[in-house]
Amino acid sequence: MGEAPAFLVDDLQKDLTNGFHLKLKGHETAINTGDNKTYVIAGTEYESTPTIEVRIYDKNTDEWVIPIVLGIKPKSSKGHTSVLLDEGRILVIKGNSTSDDCFWFLEVNTAFVREQKKRFETDVVAWSRGVIGEAEIPIVISGPSGVGKGTLISKLMEEFPSMFGFSVSHTTRAPRSKEQNGVHYHFTERSAMEKDIKDGKFLEFASVHGNLYGTSIEAVEAVTDKGKRCILDIDVQGARSVRGSSLEAIFIFISPPSFEDLEKRLRARRTETEEQIQKRLKNARTEIEQGNSPGHFDCILVNDDLETCYKNLKKLLGLNEGADTTQKLLPELVEMHLEHRVSKIDQKILINCGNAEENSYRNMFLLDFSSIKGGAPGRTRGLNLLTVEPSINGYKMLS
Numbered sequence: 001m002g003e004a005p006a007f008l009v010d011d012l013q014k015d016l017t018n019g020f021h022l023k024l025k026g027h028e029t030a031i032n033t034g035d036n037k038t039y040v041i042a043g044t045e046y047e048s049t050p051t052i053e054v055r056i057y058d059k060n061t062d063e064w065v066i067p068i069v070l071g072i073k074p075k076s077s078k079g080h081t082s083v084l085l086d087e088g089r090i091l092v093i094k095g096n097s098t099s100d101d102c103f104w105f106l107e108v109n110t111a112f113v114r115e116q117k118k119r120f121e122t123d124v125v126a127w128s129r130g131v132i133g134e135a136e137i138p139i140v141i142s143g144p145s146g147v148g149k150g151t152l153i154s155k156l157m158e159e160f161p162s163m164f165g166f167s168v169s170h171t172t173r174a175p176r177s178k179e180q181n182g183v184h185y186h187f188t189e190r191s192a193m194e195k196d197i198k199d200g201k202f203l204e205f206a207s208v209h210g211n212l213y214g215t216s217i218e219a220v221e222a223v224t225d226k227g228k229r230c231i232l233d234i235d236v237q238g239a240r241s242v243r244g245s246s247l248e249a250i251f252i253f254i255s256p257p258s259f260e261d262l263e264k265r266l267r268a269r270r271t272e273t274e275e276q277i278q279k280r281l282k283n284a285r286t287e288i289e290q291g292n293s294p295g296h297f298d299c300i301l302v303n304d305d306l307e308t309c310y311k312n313l314k315k316l317l318g319l320n321e322g323a324d325t326t327q328k329l330l331p332e333l334v335e336m337h338l339e340h341r342v343s344k345i346d347q348k349i350l351i352n353c354g355n356a357e358e359n360s361y362r363n364m365f366l367l368d369f370s371s372i373k374g375g376a377p378g379r380t381r382g383l384n385l386l387t388v389e390p391s392i393n394g395y396k397m398l399s
């Protein structure tokens with residue numbers, strides 16, 4: 001999963017012999033990015049855990065840069081191949097793994113800044129998982145406290161458990177009696193959350209009713225990695241930040257039939273003190289105003305009668321009566337053979353698993369990287385993978 005891009009492990013440097021880590025021999029793949037730099041990517045073991053290491057040889061200076069260990073934990077350190085997708089991206093394929101875990105991207109910066117200490121940040125910009133199958137665009141649901149966002153989301157998740165997943169936010173507020181940590185929220189200390197925000201782990205965050213709330217990149221990935229469509233319950237400020245980010249989403253505002261109804265619901269819920277209710281009601285006026293002003297939301301649903309509102313929400317999401325709701329977003333699991341060869345044909349990567357055992361592994365796959373999109377920005381991508389077989393004219397699609 002795409003965490004912080006990379007970290008340094010200085011003490012690996014002592015294992016280098018002319019830039020080569022002896023344990024890596026035969027387990028590595030190298031790519032020349034055409035700017036006189038060669039990226040050597042290898043599976044290795046660090047403190048008995050298989051991991052991936054990247055070393056860079058710079059022909060301009062005839063130097064090897066100390067290794068970068070990525071926060072990826074593959075099943076095995078063997079069988080990696082790589083291909084240069086375009087100027088700044090390398091696709092790495094991990095052999096001996098399944099399709100939900102075998103593709104990842106290394107984003108490299110070809111505009112190299114010659115500053116020794118900063119080299120890692122400038123050479124390897126980020127790494128990200130390649131997820132097979134199209135990632136459906138997330139749904140952002142906003143609205144004032146007590147309007148019924150949670151109730152509507154719960155109904156959706158109950159009716160379509162394999163289709164939707166909830167993005168579990170972080171918050172500094174105290175849990176309510178029925179709330180579970182990791183299910184409703186990740187209840188967090190302010191200092192820990194502030195640090196994670198600073199480290200770039202959050203997609204968005206906002207201060208709401210006196211507490212900090214935020215969506216971590218990992219929370220969105222946890223849903224999209226399962227092939228589910230992500231639902232975010234976030235406030236209006238958060239929705240605006242997401243709108244301004246590179247995450248494509250559908251924005252829905254839930255509005256109360258009247259302010260009096262909102263107050264009634266909030267009080268009937270019996271989860272807040274009088275002081276907290278007053279704060280929420282005060283903020284609700286601004287939220288309703290912003291929610292109803294043009295340009296912020298794609299759609300406004302009035303939650304008067306719950307069943308009617310729920311029906312309208314389903315209609316909006318294309319879940320009409322008789323819709324095939326059993327459809328799985330996850331494609332069939334593919335097993336990548338340890339030994340495989342890769343080649344690039346236009347926007348497609350041909351992966352040949354050679355004489356892989358019949359019934360155990362399929363032989364040839366075509367990865368269409370023009371399909372990359374979706375997921376958390378810069379992290380999770382939708383990829384199309386097809387099974388192919390050789391034919392006289394080249395290859396033939398099977399699925």
Ligand SMILES: Nc1nc2c(ncn2[C@@H]2O[C@H](COP(=O)(O)OP(=O)(O)O)[C@@H](O)[C@H]2O)c(=O)[nH]1
Nearest residue numbers: 145146169205206208213214215233234235238
């Ligand atoms: N920006 C942002 N807002 C959030 C997030 N999670 C929850 N919220 C919003 O924070 C507000 C308060 O949520 P909560 O304390 O659960 O109270 P409730 O809305 O009364 O149920 C609501 O408007 C939520 O939509 C988040 O990750 N980011």
Ligand SMILES: Nc1ncnc2c1ncn2[C@@H]1O[C@H](COP(=O)(O)OP(=O)(O)O)[C@@H](O)[C@H]1O
Nearest residue numbers: 145146147148149150151265269303304305306
């Ligand atoms: N359409 C509705 N009519 C009446 N009560 C509702 C309706 N929708 C939700 N409620 C109730 O209002 C309260 C607040 O709903 P909740 O889902 O917790 O709101 P939010 O998540 O937006 O803060 C809950 O007790 C819920 O059962």
